[in-house]
Amino acid sequence: MNSVQSTRKLRFTKMHGAGNDFIVLNGIDQDLSGVTREQWQKLAHRQLGIGADQILLVEKATRPDADFRYRIFNADGGEVEQCGNGSRCFVRFVLDQGLSTKNPLRVEVAHTVLTLKSHEDGQVEVDMGAPIFEHSKIPFIADGLASKQEFHEVLYALPIETPATHDSWIGVVSMGNPHAVQVVGDIESAMVQEEGKSIEKNPVFPNRVNAGYMQVLNRNAIKLRVFERGAGETLACGTGACAAVVSGIRRGMLDSPVTVSTLGGDLQIAWGGITNEVAHPVIMTGPAITVFEGETSI
Numbered sequence: 001m002n003s004v005q006s007t008r009k010l011r012f013t014k015m016h017g018a019g020n021d022f023i024v025l026n027g028i029d030q031d032l033s034g035v036t037r038e039q040w041q042k043l044a045h046r047q048l049g050i051g052a053d054q055i056l057l058v059e060k061a062t063r064p065d066a067d068f069r070y071r072i073f074n075a076d077g078g079e080v081e082q083c084g085n086g087s088r089c090f091v092r093f094v095l096d097q098g099l100s101t102k103n104p105l106r107v108e109v110a111h112t113v114l115t116l117k118s119h120e121d122g123q124v125e126v127d128m129g130a131p132i133f134e135h136s137k138i139p140f141i142a143d144g145l146a147s148k149q150e151f152h153e154v155l156y157a158l159p160i161e162t163p164a165t166h167d168s169w170i171g172v173v174s175m176g177n178p179h180a181v182q183v184v185g186d187i188e189s190a191m192v193q194e195e196g197k198s199i200e201k202n203p204v205f206p207n208r209v210n211a212g213y214m215q216v217l218n219r220n221a222i223k224l225r226v227f228e229r230g231a232g233e234t235l236a237c238g239t240g241a242c243a244a245v246v247s248g249i250r251r252g253m254l255d256s257p258v259t260v261s262t263l264g265g266d267l268q269i270a271w272g273g274i275t276n277e278v279a280h281p282v283i284m285t286g287p288a289i290t291v292f293e294g295e296t297s298i
Helices: 002-006 037-044 084-096 192-200 238-250
Strands: 009-017 020-026 054-060 068-074 105-108 113-118 124-127 147-150 153-160 166-174 178-183 210-218 221-228 232-234 258-262 265-271 282-286 289-297
Touching: 009 084, 020 084, 037 054, 037 068, 054 084, 068 084, 084 105, 084 113, 084 124, 084 238, 084 282, 084 289, 153 192, 166 192, 166 238, 178 238, 192 210, 192 221, 192 232, 210 238, 221 238, 238 258, 238 265, 238 282
Parallel strands: 020 054, 068 105, 178 210, 221 258
Antiparallel strands: 009 020, 009 289, 054 068, 105 113, 113 124, 124 282, 147 153, 153 166, 166 178, 210 221, 221 232, 258 265, 265 282
């Protein structure tokens, strides 16, 4: 009897942005209070649940300059600050579900408000805000790490123990969530799975980090793979694409705009750099696809 009484149904929509897949839940018209980390994990499990890289919650805004609020939970059940591909799916969900007719929308995330615009061709444009380089705000502890200057970017030698001890030279940036970006010669042979978890949990990143591997094709095109904290390697990472382009421009390797080819599809990233010591916002454009809708019990 108790197990029956404690069971409740949730309506959901399964979506993806360039292969980065999400469970999207309407927290305005249904009660999502009290859901535990373990329950988020079960929903995201690909064999025992719906399956997703992240779970997105649509909620009422808590500040007057936003239309909605959205929260993000990784597949491990932990809440995170930002998700670029998820933000595009968010605006597509809100418009398709009739929750708003506004276009563009202003959406509240953990530390800022994003501006999201749906285009007639189905692409969604997101003003991701300005990148963050201040170590305390990423957060990143550089003490004791070797460093070198490459154009406008400072790179740090991050010790990696898997599969053999070596240093990876990384650029560090936050897009509302932390990223460690390294350049590789061949994206196919990059040791994303072998090294990603070690980088993600390196103690120099107190809140863990997303590990990005970037292959530069030309000054306006890269290939990218990302090992996301709490999710492992995903088919695409929107904030990872933004971080990689920012790092590449600061290293003198790239010019805006940049086509970012991920395992799941292409994203367009534009960044105007830094003017008078003020960083311009990063603009991301890409797809947002609804896969199916359903109902599940927790």
